[in-house]
Amino acid sequence: DAGVIQSPRHEVTEMGQEVTLRCKPISGHDYLFWYRQTMMRGLELLIYFNNNVPIDDSGMPEDRFSAKMPNASFSTLKIQPSEPRDSAVYFCASSLEDRGLCEQYFGPGTRLTVT
Amino acid sequence: KQEVTQIPAALSVPEGENLVLNCSFTDSAIYNLQWFRQDPGKGLTSLLLIQSSQREQTSGRLNASLDKSSGRSTLYIAASQPGDSATYLCAVSRGGADGLTFGKGTHLIIQP
Numbered sequence: 001d002a003g004v005i006q007s008p009r010h011e012v013t014e015m016g017q018e019v020t021l022r023c024k025p026i027s028g029h030d031y032l033f034w035y036r037q038t039m040m041r042g043l044e045l046l047i048y049f050n051n052n053v054p055i056d057d058s059g060m061p062e063d064r065f066s067a068k069m070p071n072a073s074f075s076t077l078k079i080q081p082s083e084p085r086d087s088a089v090y091f092c093a094s095s096l097e098d099r100g101l102c103e104q105y106f107g108p109g110t111r112l113t114v115t
Numbered sequence: 116k117q118e119v120t121q122i123p124a125a126l127s128v129p130e131g132e133n134l135v136l137n138c139s140f141t142d143s144a145i146y147n148l149q150w151f152r153q154d155p156g157k158g159l160t161s162l163l164l165i166q167s168s169q170r171e172q173t174s175g176r177l178n179a180s181l182d183k184s185s186g187r188s189t190l191y192i193a194a195s196q197p198g199d200s201a202t203y204l205c206a207v208s209r210g211g212a213d214g215l216t217f218g219k220g221t222h223l224i225i226q227p
Contacts, residue, residue, distance in 0.1 A: 033215075102147065
């Protein structure tokens, strides 16, 4: 398996623009997570899905952020409008619950810069 | 709210040494604890996962222990090598399939 795939790997955009980050989880995994990493705050959970249904979105910082999972093999994280403080590395991770074990596998991340 | 702390924040040791990285968490009601490695500009690589009912897990030169009641975990690296240089992250979950709460990591440098 190719692992978790994220695109784009780098995104530079101007303040006010819409940004869409994409994720393809590992085939067969039933959980998908979105995290954000910054120097100040470290890694933080934004939202996660189980079988394409959002379970916990309490980490989504503002209404400007939204996430969808239209099917088992694709998820998007959208920021509209983007702001400079959204600059961070965004990671997608997936896992398969197996008798209580739920090891998470991370993608390479998308480095977002908002100018 | 769960808080995860990793000590030290940075560590530099000569090649060949055995070393211990520490992780503590404030809420002992965890389900899993996972150790990751992150190389500069890269994603996270899972190293070891310990369920709350377990005391330790081993993989090669790595051994992770868990003391749930005291809210601590350690990652032991035997016979360190320059290729072990990376940031090591500890993370815990409330439930089996819950999101992870991460520490800020230990930045490790192994000098050749």
